[in-house]
Amino acid sequence: xxxxxxxxxxxxxxxxxxxxxxxxxxxxxxxxxxxxxxxxxxxxxxxxxxxxxxxxxxxxxxxxxxxxxxxxxxxxxxxxxxxxxxxxxxxxxxxxxxxxxxxxxxxxxxxxxxxxxxxxxxxxxxxxxxxxxxxxxxxxxxxxxxxxxxxxxxxxxxxxxxxxxxxxxxxxxxxxxxxxxxxxxxxxxxxxxxxxxxxxxxxxxxxxxxxxxxxxxxxxxxxxxxxxxxxxxxxxxxxxxxxxxxxxxxxxxxxxxxxxxxxxxxxxxxxxxxxxxxxxxxxxx
Numbered sequence: 001x002x003x004x005x006x007x008x009x010x011x012x013x014x015x016x017x018x019x020x021x022x023x024x025x026x027x028x029x030x031x032x033x034x035x036x037x038x039x040x041x042x043x044x045x046x047x048x049x050x051x052x053x054x055x056x057x058x059x060x061x062x063x064x065x066x067x068x069x070x071x072x073x074x075x076x077x078x079x080x081x082x083x084x085x086x087x088x089x090x091x092x093x094x095x096x097x098x099x100x101x102x103x104x105x106x107x108x109x110x111x112x113x114x115x116x117x118x119x120x121x122x123x124x125x126x127x128x129x130x131x132x133x134x135x136x137x138x139x140x141x142x143x144x145x146x147x148x149x150x151x152x153x154x155x156x157x158x159x160x161x162x163x164x165x166x167x168x169x170x171x172x173x174x175x176x177x178x179x180x181x182x183x184x185x186x187x188x189x190x191x192x193x194x195x196x197x198x199x200x201x202x203x204x205x206x207x208x209x210x211x212x213x214x215x216x217x218x219x220x221x222x223x224x225x226x227x228x229x230x231x232x233x234x235x236x237x238x239x240x241x242x243x244x245x246x247x248x249x250x251x252x253x254x255x256x257x258x259x260x261x262x263x264x265x266x267x268x269x270x271x272x273x274x275x276x277x278x279x280x281x282x283x284x285x
Contacts, residue, residue, distance in 0.1 A: 005093065009052045051074050073093060106243060107243060131234075146187045
């Protein structure tokens, strides 16, 4: 099983402007968030990318893709019917192939190779769907889908998923999502990077056909996927940064900078800023 295609979702009313924002990448060059995501997809061996956008945003996204626009196709989600529906808008693009999926309102930063490479590598070796996950504090559960499962013997950081819940409450998580060995108050939540078999598109299509006007969540389809076939999670060593929360873009920019070539300069400026702030606070006292 080889992953030659990727789908990036960016059509949500609250997320559609985020991939268009500009950051300084770890190599010191100015890039759009979309450009960074495209590079991470390409690093995993993907050659074709589909970005699901809000109708009318195609021109802005083409510009944000820059030199990668020739490798990208844009598909509009004509109605805001949920995350799962957005992914299914790329069905014609995906066809019967497995595909890498990334959400467009997060940025993924790791010290070594991109998380996309690890997720795809595990999926190709196991020949099944794989989702990146991260141990996440229970206070963050309202923002993520979460999973439970058992550790795969002899495979560090790999879990066989047997349950998926969309944005569970802390009580639900405590009752249904406990993973042996996970520290108290933490749960395995989606990282935002997935490598899916074609079964996922089939499940999303069935859900849409059953209720054409109802919002479709990805987590519901993935819960059914776990009942039908092997479905794994890989615990990521990198970090995901939600761009849609207050100071999300700032935090993501700092993460990129601290793993980049200008780390020393950035740290020096931060120390100067903190010193200036401390002096100003001391003066007021």
